Every structure is written in C-alpha cells, then in structure tokens.
Amino acid sequence: MTDLQYHYNGVSTYTKVKGVNSLILAHQTEIETINNIPCFFWGSLTDPYITAKCWSTIAKVVRSSFGPIPPSLRDPIVSAGTERIRFEGFSSCNGVYVRLDMKPESIDGEFIANGTTNVDFNDPMLNALNSIQKNEKVTLAVGHRELQVITSKTTVKEKKVTLPMRWIKGLTSVQLYLADMNLRFELNKVQTIQLFQTLPKGNVKSDFFITKRTGKFMFSTLPTADGVRIGGIHRLRLLEGILPIVDKIHVYVSLDQESCAIVCEFGKMQLLMAFSPDAYRGFSGEGKALEHMTDNLPLEWVYGLNSLLKANETFDPTLLSIENDIDFGTMGQLTSSLSSIGLLGYDLSAGNHFYRQLPFKTDRILSLNPRLKNAKKLVDNADVLILKKEENYIEANVRGTGVQHKVVIHNEDHRCTCDWFTAYQGKRGICKHILAVKMLT
Structure with missing residues (x-):
C-alpha cells in the first residue's frame, strides 16, 4: 500500500510587523476543489497565548511515537467553517489522537470558504509561537488571502510530507471510538495539577x-469500579505543556473500558486527546470502522450532503x-457509514457529530483496510455458506485455508x-469471516 505524499507549494510563515504577529498557514489537500481555494479564514486570535500553547501541544503529538514506528514529521489537518476552526492530528504510531476546537469567541475574522485541508506546521513557525506573550496581537490566515502569481523569476520552496495509510485510517476510525465514550470524571484546575503530580516516571x-x-x-495500579484505565500512561506527558493554563479537564x-479521552477546557477553546488501549496499539489497526463499511453508501448521498452541509456544522x-x-x-x-469514511467527527462535550470531509479521496479511504478487501473476496468466491438465518440469529460456514470456520451472529x-477471533475476542474489530457473512446477509 503506497503512502500519500503531499507537496506544499509554499511553507507556513510567521512574521511581526508594527507589533502585530501574522501567521499564514500553507495548506494542501488531495481534493482539487478544496485545494484550489486560496484562503479559508483570515482574522485575529482573541487569546493568542493559549492558542499558541495548544498548537505546540498538537505539534508535539504529531511528531511523537510510542510504538515500533519511528517519530517523523506529520502535519495536522484543519477544518474551517460555521464560525469554528478545528485542528486535529495523530501521533506517528497512531495511538494518540489530538484535536483543538476553537469556538467562535476565540477568533475574530472572516470565513472566506469552508472545508478541511492539511496545513504546514514547520519548525521556524513553531519556535516563533513559543515566544508569544499574553498581551501580543496575532492574526491568522488559513491559506493566502490573495492568489499568488508565480513567474519564472519567482522561486517557491516546496515542502514534501508523507502521510502513511495508517495515519489516514486512524482519522476515519477514531470518531467511532469517541462516539462510544461516556463522561467519568470532571477535575478542576487544582485537582488536575494534583493528579499529574502522581504521574509515574519513565515508560511504565x-x-x-x-x-x-x-x-x-x-x-x-489498582483497578476500581469507577476507575479509568490508561494504557501506556507515559503518553499523558504530552499534556504537560498546557496543564498550567487549563481551567478544568473532563x-x-x-464502553469496553479499553480506550479513554481527556478534554482540556480553556473557556474559548478546548483540546481533546484520545488514547488507544495500549501504547503498542494504534487506532488505525482496531478495525472498528469495518462493520459500517459493509453498507454501500450511494455516492449521490455523499454528494448531496456535501452540498447541504458546511464544515464543522452540527450533524443532526x-x-x-x-x-x-x-x-x-x-x-x-x-x-x-459517514463517520467511518471521515465525513463526520464527534464532539464529546456536546455529545453530537459534526460534519467535516477529510482531505483525502473517498475511494482511497474505502480501499485502506485489508480485512474489508479479503471479506469481499470471500463473498465474490462464494466461500460463505449460510446455514441458518433468522431475525436475530445467523449461522454460517466460511471456507478458510484447508479448514471451515464457523460463524455465529446473535443480535x-x-x-x-x-x-x-480467538486471539482478540472482537477487541480489534470483527474478523474477515464475520465481515463476509454480514456483507452477504
């Protein structure tokens, strides 16, 4: 499977003129209609200090790795529209998901267009963000306000960023995990600081x-009835940079007590960080989106929703x-189905979905999972024999390599x-044999 490589035509820049800091985020997407938009938003940040701290945390996440995958440069995606801006990304290992939700009161400007695109988070820009003080003024542009004309005398530095398929798969599946979560604890600022003072040292x-x-x-280390399990607890150190400024956390x-998420509240914005069940397990390999990909979603429905909904609009x-x-x-x-192909995100605090289209072609997302392709192959080769089919019960034999597998689906x-299935007991999504039976029935 070939990874996706982005070619930025420029780089994000951070400049200071007459006491006003200007941040222009270069963007790039696989979808041409969105890629041709020169600018999504232009305006000012009402709380640039906290915003900069959150952006630095996002950069820390997308450049980290807690599994066998080495850390490398990854850029977040940004959704602009409906008076909101959302930044989101994954660690290189796909075990940590981060999203910054900037509410309308955190920005003051004009939404020129709406959509989702990758943005360039380069080192010089991030170093400059770390120097922002509480009383500074910062303007933000997602894309260039004016269409630039490039001549033979003009040189543009091109930046190349590779996005592995597991990174894209994680973005499509993590929303399903978030929608399956319930609030367990709420901590104020003092309780949050006290909690993280007990964070163990080293890689536990x-x-x-x-x-x-x-x-x-x-x-x-002792489980309790209402305790929240943290697999790979050292990953929580990614939050340390914003703990001094957080108002409270949720x-x-x-439901299966395996994965968890922490939402940090800052008043005008909130930062969500979700963690896979263990440091060596990424969201991309869990397979939670598989069941919903068995339903063939008519493309006209997708196109219809694209015309009906705007980025970040609540999906009711x-x-x-x-x-x-x-x-x-x-x-x-x-x-x-829409959530499993990246057209919906999930807001834990509001308890609802929001519309956003990932900056990747739909057919690319649908072709990512080998279990899905193998299940379709089993159906096409007539390797599935339905033995019994009742309203809430299905029994079938599925041909394997020199063996017949028995599949039972009850409710x-x-x-x-x-x-x-013996190894994971459904904890990493359904197997290709169950998937094939569901597709056939």
Whole structure:
C-alpha cells in the first residue's frame, strides 16, 4: 500500500510587523476543489497565548511515537467553517489522537470558504509561537488571502510530507471510538495539577487507572469500579505543556473500558486527546470502522450532503431525517457509514457529530483496510455458506485455508472459530469471516 505524499507549494510563515504577529498557514489537500481555494479564514486570535500553547501541544503529538514506528514529521489537518476552526492530528504510531476546537469567541475574522485541508506546521513557525506573550496581537490566515502569481523569476520552496495509510485510517476510525465514550470524571484546575503530580516516571508497561479516593484524584495500579484505565500512561506527558493554563479537564472512557479521552477546557477553546488501549496499539489497526463499511453508501448521498452541509456544522440525524424524508433506521446506518469514511467527527462535550470531509479521496479511504478487501473476496468466491438465518440469529460456514470456520451472529454478538477471533475476542474489530457473512446477509 503506497503512502500519500503531499507537496506544499509554499511553507507556513510567521512574521511581526508594527507589533502585530501574522501567521499564514500553507495548506494542501488531495481534493482539487478544496485545494484550489486560496484562503479559508483570515482574522485575529482573541487569546493568542493559549492558542499558541495548544498548537505546540498538537505539534508535539504529531511528531511523537510510542510504538515500533519511528517519530517523523506529520502535519495536522484543519477544518474551517460555521464560525469554528478545528485542528486535529495523530501521533506517528497512531495511538494518540489530538484535536483543538476553537469556538467562535476565540477568533475574530472572516470565513472566506469552508472545508478541511492539511496545513504546514514547520519548525521556524513553531519556535516563533513559543515566544508569544499574553498581551501580543496575532492574526491568522488559513491559506493566502490573495492568489499568488508565480513567474519564472519567482522561486517557491516546496515542502514534501508523507502521510502513511495508517495515519489516514486512524482519522476515519477514531470518531467511532469517541462516539462510544461516556463522561467519568470532571477535575478542576487544582485537582488536575494534583493528579499529574502522581504521574509515574519513565515508560511504565503496567496498566494504570485514574481513580478517586477520599475526594482526591490519583493514578493507581489498582483497578476500581469507577476507575479509568490508561494504557501506556507515559503518553499523558504530552499534556504537560498546557496543564498550567487549563481551567478544568473532563475524563471520558469507552464502553469496553479499553480506550479513554481527556478534554482540556480553556473557556474559548478546548483540546481533546484520545488514547488507544495500549501504547503498542494504534487506532488505525482496531478495525472498528469495518462493520459500517459493509453498507454501500450511494455516492449521490455523499454528494448531496456535501452540498447541504458546511464544515464543522452540527450533524443532526433526526432533523435531516424529517427534512429529507429519510427513515430513522436508515439515517442511523447512514450516520455510522459517514463517520467511518471521515465525513463526520464527534464532539464529546456536546455529545453530537459534526460534519467535516477529510482531505483525502473517498475511494482511497474505502480501499485502506485489508480485512474489508479479503471479506469481499470471500463473498465474490462464494466461500460463505449460510446455514441458518433468522431475525436475530445467523449461522454460517466460511471456507478458510484447508479448514471451515464457523460463524455465529446473535443480535450484536459475533463469534468465529478463526485464530484472529480467538486471539482478540472482537477487541480489534470483527474478523474477515464475520465481515463476509454480514456483507452477504
């Protein structure tokens, strides 16, 4: 599988003229209609100091790695529209997801267009951001305000950034994990600082839990009924740069108690950081999006939503069902399908989806998962034999290499006799045999 390589026609710049700092973010996307937009937003930051600290944290995440994948240069993506700007990205190992949600009150300017694109986070720009003080003025441009004319006498420095397929896969699947999380703890500023004072040193391999004892939060190796498991707890050090300025944090945990997320509140903006179950496991390999990719989403629906919705607009399935005369059950499947191909994000604090299109072609996203391709091959080769099919129960045999695998689907419970299911018990998504049966039925 070939990784995606971006070619920036320019680089992001940070300049200071007459006491006003100007940040221009160069952008690049795989989608031509968006790539041709010279500028998405131009205006000023109402709280540049906190914004700069959050951007530095995002840069720290996208340049880090906690697994066998070496850290390398990765640029975040930005969604601009509906009076909001969102920055999001992944660590190189795909185990940490970060997103900065800039609310309308954090920016003062003009949204010239809406869309999602990759932006250049280079070293000189980040070094300059670290020097921003609380009383400084900063203007922000996502793209160039004016279309630049490049002549034979003009030289433009081109920057190349490689985005591996696992990075793109992670962006499509993490939204499904976030939508599966519930709020467990809320900590104020003092409680947050006290909690992180108990953060163990070094790379700890054992599991830790955020627990509350006698009104005090702490990290502990002992699981409790309401504790939140943190796999690879050393990854939490990515948050240390913003702890002194945070107002409060919210701790979320998934229904299976495997993954978790921390939302840091700053008043005008919030920074979310989600963690995969363990440091060696990335969101891209979990396979949670597979079930929703079995439904063939008509392309006309995708195009229709592109014309109906703007970037960062709240996705209200009930309202869309009523306005467009779509059955509620169909809309539920549509929501899951759209989320699995990156057209929806999930806001933990608001508890709803928002619209955003990833800066990658839809067919690229659909072709990323080998389990999906192998399941389609099983169906095409007639290797699936349905033995029993009732309203809430399916039983089938699926041909393997020299063996027949037994698949049983009862309501939401899936079981298979293959080695993959035996090893992971559904914790890393369904196997290709279950997927093939679901596709066929």
